[in-house]
Amino acid sequence: MTDNRDMTAGIACGAGAGALWGLVFLAPELVRGFGPLHLAAGRYLAYGLFAMILLAPRWHGLRDRLGRREWVALGWLSLLGNCLYYILLASAVQLGGIAMTSLVIGLLPVAVTILGSRDGGAPPLSQLAPSLLLGIAGVVCVGWQALGPAPGGSLVEQAAGLACAVGALVSWMIFAIGNTRWLARLDHVSAHDWSLLLGVVTGGQALLIVPAAVLLEATGQDISQWSHLIAVCAGVALLSSIAGNALWNRASRLLPLTLIGQMILFETLFALLYGFAWEARLPTMLETLAILLVIASVTSCFTAHKPAAAPA
Known part of the structure; x- marks a missing residue:
């Protein structure tokens, strides 16, 4: 079982x-x-x-x-955890909104x-059940409000967005489990280097997306809009992909899979907070309750993962 110091560092990461x-x-x-292909x-x-x-x-x-x-x-992890996941995620956000996707x-x-x-060595489900139920309750609180018709969006778009979000869920679930398994057996490669290798392979796969983006997503943007896209993509690459993935791989080596799974809730939590900031509003009562449930x-x-105290 993971000791307290590793757990604290892993949770921080x-x-x-x-x-x-x-x-x-x-x-x-x-x-x-x-569109999502350009992104x-x-x-x-x-x-x-x-x-x-x-x-280098x-x-x-x-x-x-x-x-x-x-x-x-590296090839299939990059595809499932990066390219396919993000195309589905971006499609879900644009079709169904941030709240439904998160x-x-x-x-x-x-x-x-x-x-x-x-x-x-993992805790039994009986010990994990309170955490799982609290997490599900938090998701339900958000979903009660988020699954209604989106402003300006049709029910067909909402359904398509939901389908994309479910596809992203399955894709990243397979990646999260597979990546953790590989990190556990890669004692000759650091977690940060593994993250960067995933980046190199993902970059190669992204070259295959470019023709599809040009053919399937017509754009009439001017130079300033293209510059804005480049800036956003570069910022997300540095912050979310380079720094975020490095922290995640470090956490994956410090925490068991049963605990690393719960760390994904932080992505949901911060996605909601960023969504509130973007919409310039405070969370509703249900959304506030959801945040508290996620923390709980x-x-x-x-x-449930804390080592038992040694007998005196």
């Missing part, structure tokens, strides 16, 4: 990753004139470029420690924690 990842829910609202291509091309620059000084030594299995894993993604901790409870859920999960 998980919370930091959630704060930075929450920005990805706001990005589609900042560049409404561009994904821009963000991940920037991520790949920054990752290559950071890896130690590339030769790192390359020799990677075999075919590692590269295959609601669906908020179900991730439940799924990951339940699957992680099967690992050796993480606290309860932390308590």
